[in-house]
Amino acid sequence: MTKALTIRGLRKVYGNGFEALKGIDLDVEQGDFFALLGPNGAGKSTTLSIVSSLVRKTEGSVTIFGYDLDTKLSNAKKMLGVVPQEFNFNQFEKVWNVVITQAGYYGIPADVAAPRAERLLKKLDLWEKRNNVSRMLSGGMKRRLMIARALVHSPKLLILDEPTAGVDIELRRSLWDFLRDLNSEEGTTIILTTHYLEEAENLCRHIAIINKGEIIENTSMRSLLSKLNTETFLLDISRDLLPADIPVLEHYPLSLVGEHTLQVEVEKSRGITALFSGLQAHGIEVVSMRNKANRLEELFVALVRGESI
Amino acid sequence: MTSRELMVAFWTIFIKEIRRFSRIWVQTLLPPAITMTLYFVIFGNLIGNRIGDMGGFTYIQFIVPGLIMMSVITNSYGNVVSSFFGTKFQGHIEELLVSPVPNWVILSGYVLGGVARGLAVGLIVTLLSLFFTKLHVHHIGITVLVVFLTAFLFSLGGFVNAVYAHTFDDISIVPTFVLTPLTYLGGVFYSITLLPPFWQAASQANPILYMINAFRFGILGVSDINVGTAIGIILLFSVALFVYCLHLLKSGKGIRN
Numbered sequence: 001m002t003k004a005l006t007i008r009g010l011r012k013v014y015g016n017g018f019e020a021l022k023g024i025d026l027d028v029e030q031g032d033f034f035a036l037l038g039p040n041g042a043g044k045s046t047t048l049s050i051v052s053s054l055v056r057k058t059e060g061s062v063t064i065f066g067y068d069l070d071t072k073l074s075n076a077k078k079m080l081g082v083v084p085q086e087f088n089f090n091q092f093e094k095v096w097n098v099v100i101t102q103a104g105y106y107g108i109p110a111d112v113a114a115p116r117a118e119r120l121l122k123k124l125d126l127w128e129k130r131n132n133v134s135r136m137l138s139g140g141m142k143r144r145l146m147i148a149r150a151l152v153h154s155p156k157l158l159i160l161d162e163p164t165a166g167v168d169i170e171l172r173r174s175l176w177d178f179l180r181d182l183n184s185e186e187g188t189t190i191i192l193t194t195h196y197l198e199e200a201e202n203l204c205r206h207i208a209i210i211n212k213g214e215i216i217e218n219t220s221m222r223s224l225l226s227k228l229n230t231e232t233f234l235l236d237i238s239r240d241l242l243p244a245d246i247p248v249l250e251h252y253p254l255s256l257v258g259e260h261t262l263q264v265e266v267e268k269s270r271g272i273t274a275l276f277s278g279l280q281a282h283g284i285e286v287v288s289m290r291n292k293a294n295r296l297e298e299l300f301v302a303l304v305r306g307e308s309i
Numbered sequence: 310m311t312s313r314e315l316m317v318a319f320w321t322i323f324i325k326e327i328r329r330f331s332r333i334w335v336q337t338l339l340p341p342a343i344t345m346t347l348y349f350v351i352f353g354n355l356i357g358n359r360i361g362d363m364g365g366f367t368y369i370q371f372i373v374p375g376l377i378m379m380s381v382i383t384n385s386y387g388n389v390v391s392s393f394f395g396t397k398f399q400g401h402i403e404e405l406l407v408s409p410v411p412n413w414v415i416l417s418g419y420v421l422g423g424v425a426r427g428l429a430v431g432l433i434v435t436l437l438s439l440f441f442t443k444l445h446v447h448h449i450g451i452t453v454l455v456v457f458l459t460a461f462l463f464s465l466g467g468f469v470n471a472v473y474a475h476t477f478d479d480i481s482i483v484p485t486f487v488l489t490p491l492t493y494l495g496g497v498f499y500s501i502t503l504l505p506p507f508w509q510a511a512s513q514a515n516p517i518l519y520m521i522n523a524f525r526f527g528i529l530g531v532s533d534i535n536v537g538t539a540i541g542i543i544l545l546f547s548v549a550l551f552v553y554c555l556h557l558l559k560s561g562k563g564i565r566n
Contacts, residue, residue, distance in 0.1 A: 052407050056565060074310055074409040082407045088400035092332070097325075104321025105408035107314020149404070 002066040004028045004157050004189035005051065010060035012046050012213075020046040022213040023060065028206070030065075030156075033183045034191045035200035035221075038210035039304055044193045045085065047210065048159050052082045065156055078106065081155030083146045085162045091135035095126060095145055098134055099152050106153040113152060120148040123178065140171040147178070151188075158182070160192040164199060172196075176203060197300055201225070211304050232292035233272075235262045238285040247282040249275065263292065310409055318410040319418050326422020330388055330429075337388070338430060341380045345434045348376050349441040352498065364500050364531045373438045374525040375497030378459065380434045382492055382517065383484065385427030385460040389419050389467030390480045397471065402564050412558035416468065416551070423464030424457065431456055444528060451536060452527030458543045459520045463488075465550040472554075472563045491517045496525075501533045516542065 005028040012021040021043045028034045038044045049055035051062055053069065062069045067076035089098045096117065103113030121127045124144040129137060134145060143163065150158060160179075164172040180203065182188045194200055200207060200221075207224055209217040217224065237260050246254050246262070252275045257263045262284075266272055279286060310318065330337040353369030363371040396402045405415055438444065446452055466483075474480045495517030501509050512518050513534070523539035526532035532539075558564070 052403075054403055054406055054565060056561060074411075077407065077409040080407065082403075084403065086400060088403045090396075090401045091399060092329075097328075101321055101325055102404055102408070105318055105405060105410045107310050107317045107409070109317050 001030055003063070004030045004032065004065060005191065006061075006063040007047070007051075008061045010047065010050065010062065011058045012043075012050060012055065013058045020213055021050075021057075024210070024213070024215050026208055026215060026218065028157075028189060028191060030189055031183070031187050032189055032206055033179075033204045034189070035204035035207045036191060036193045036210060037197070037200060037207060037300060038193075042210045042304075043213045044210055045161060048082075048161055048191070048193065052080065052084075052159060053077065078153065079156045081150035081153065081158045083143075083150045083158070083160040083163055085165065087142050087146065089134055089142075089145065089149060091133075093134055094131055095121070095134050095137070096130040098145060099149050102149045103152045108153055116152055116154070117148070120151055124148050125174075140167050143167060144175070147175075151182075155188070157189045157191070160190065162194055163192060164194065164196060172199070179203060209300065209303050217303055230265045230267050232263060232265050234290050234292050235264060235279075235286045236260055236288045237262060237279075238287050241284070247278065247284070249278040252278065260287075310411070315411070315414055318408075319414045322405075322410075322415065322418025323421050323425070326388070326392060326419060327425050329392055330422075330426045337384070337426060338433060341384060341430045342433050342437060345376055345380055346437055348372070349438060353441050364529070366529055366531070367442065369442045370444075370529065371500075371525075372498055373435075373442060373444060374528040375495075375521045377431050377434050377438070378456070378521045378524045379492050379497055381427040381431040381456055381460050382463045382520070383488065384430040385423040386463040386467040386470075386484060386488060388426040389423035389464045390470045390474070390484070391467075392422065393419055393468055393471035394474050394477075394480050397474075397564060398477075406565065412555055416554050416558060419468060420461060420464040420551075420554075423467055424460040427460035427464065428456065431460075446528055447530035448527050450527075451540075452524065455520060455523040455527055455540065455543070458540070458547060459524070462520075462543055462547045462550065465547065465554055468554050469550065469557065472557045474563075491515050492521075494518075495521050496533060497521060516546065519543065 005026065007024060007026040009023045009025065010021050011019070011023045013019050024043070024047065026047075036044050036047065046055060050057045051064070051069075053073065062076075064076040065079045067073075067079065069076050093101070099117040099121065100110050100113050103117065104110065118127070121130055124147060126141060126144055126148060129141060134142065137145060147160075147163070163179075164175055167175065176199070179190060179192075183190050192200070192204070204221055207217070207219065207221050208215050234257065240259050241256060241262070243256050246256055248254075251270055252264050252266065255263045264275060266275065276286060349369065352372060357368035357372070360368045362368070396405075435444070470480060470483050494512065495515050496512070501512045501518065504512065519534055519539035519542050522532040522534045523536050523543070526536045
């Protein structure tokens with residue numbers, strides 16, 4: 001089956017000599033929900049900007065649903081919808097016009113675009129705001145407007161560059177639901193970048209991590225998470241504890257991170273029953289327990305630092 | 310894209326441009342109407358009556374074609390330079406760049422949007438002038454052709470300016486320091502036959518002189534220069550600038566990294 005996105009040997013050297021991409025290869029399957037992660041300046045936005053034709057590549061090839069950007073640019077662009085990081089619609093236009101105008105750029109007449117626009121605006125809770133000037137919308141609404149605009153020509157591949165940045169938790173969850181439905185019900189392939197790793201872990205089936213212009217990991221989410229050997233837990237205990245009072249338990253290295261809080265690293269292959277038994281034997285009662293950090297976050301940090309996982 | 314899709318894309322840009330300058334009519338359509346009315350009152354009626362005839366016509370009849378043309382030039386240029394620069398500045402140029410619409414359609418949409426504003430203002434100024442004098446169109450074909458081509462040419466000029474502009478200052482430098490002096494020295498208010506021979510020759514290096522005179526010929530039937538030459542020069546500049554604008558879009562100058 002034709003891949004949704006194929007990138008080969010993609011290199012980008014900016015005018016100031018900075019090599020943002022060092023010849024990356026990447027494949028995204030049709031129907032996938034794909035996360036492209038990396039620290040700031042790693043090359044994520046450059047990669048997506050090249051795919052979106054906003055930045056010119058130095059070397060390499062990009063193919064979208066079998067259409068090469070160099071030879072079949074128009075066809076490739078029709079396959080693609082882009083939701084950028086920054087608000088980039090005409091702030092003086094009405095919401096409705098922003099969406100209908102974008103359809104026009106794809107050669108879709110207003111009478112054909114209107115029902116699509118209506119459906120999208122209703123789904124994204126913007127229908128009541130359709131006659132409002134877009135600059136008057138809240139940040140979350142502006143972000144949803146960009147999603148509606150990107151989808152009005154029914155692209156098969158949707159790229160979202162940090163779609164939930166600066167969005168409150170409730171709206172973030174509703175956007176997740178919307179994107180999940182788009183991916184599962186309409187089969188739209190989705191690629192997103194995000195700094196909320198919880199978002200990637202919740203939504204995406206495959207993940208690539210890019211650092212300093214190179215892909216350092218490219219695998220399924222499940223496979224990546226399975227590489228994490230240990231998990232770190234925080235245990236809230238019922239009494240004050242001094243460092244000297246910390247018990248030594250085999251396989252469960254403990255440290256004191258607060259007067260009533262212990263931190264413990266637990267290997268995945270071990271259960272935690274022995275941990276509780278050991279603590280109880282030393283007269284320490286655990287009141288509550290939680291993960292120290294998001295699992296993907298731990299992996300991400302380790303990979304970017306070049307540490308083994 | 311199919312020819313029908315191309316037409317839809319062009320129409321989308323064109324209508325968007327018309328919607329833009331219509332929405333801000335207080336900034337785009339009203340000022341030239343007020344300015345030109347003042348010109349008609351002061352230069353046409355008050356001072357003009359003391360100047361007497363020029364080129365066989367009353368002074369106000371002589372300056373009306375020049376003032377119409379001045380409005381067309383300023384507004385067609387101003388529309389494209391501010392609209393396209395605004396598109397770049399706000400970032401919604403990316404809406405066009407990610408879409409499959411080809412460069413020549415983008416250029417045509419913006420430029421004909423500028424032409425539309427130039428012609429709209431030209432029509433308003435023409436109608437206002439009828440309150441002050443009678444206009445007899447000598448040659449409708451030449452009048453329409455020259456005003457359209459001039460609006461087209463200066464819309465292209467505005468596009469080039471917008472592509473190179475980095476700041477809002479950059480979009481006002483050319484209109485203020487180049488366009489306005491050339492227009493005033495392009496025979497709006499006088500016939501170059503009144504000038505000494507050296508300045509008559511120097512004036513002929515001013516492209517706006519050809520446009521104003523060709524338009525004046527269309528309305529009044531008099532011109533300081535050959536009308537065929539004038540139309541040829543406008544056409545030549547238009548084609549050259551259109552090709553140059555396409556080159557700028559293709560190279561991504563100022564809009565793509």
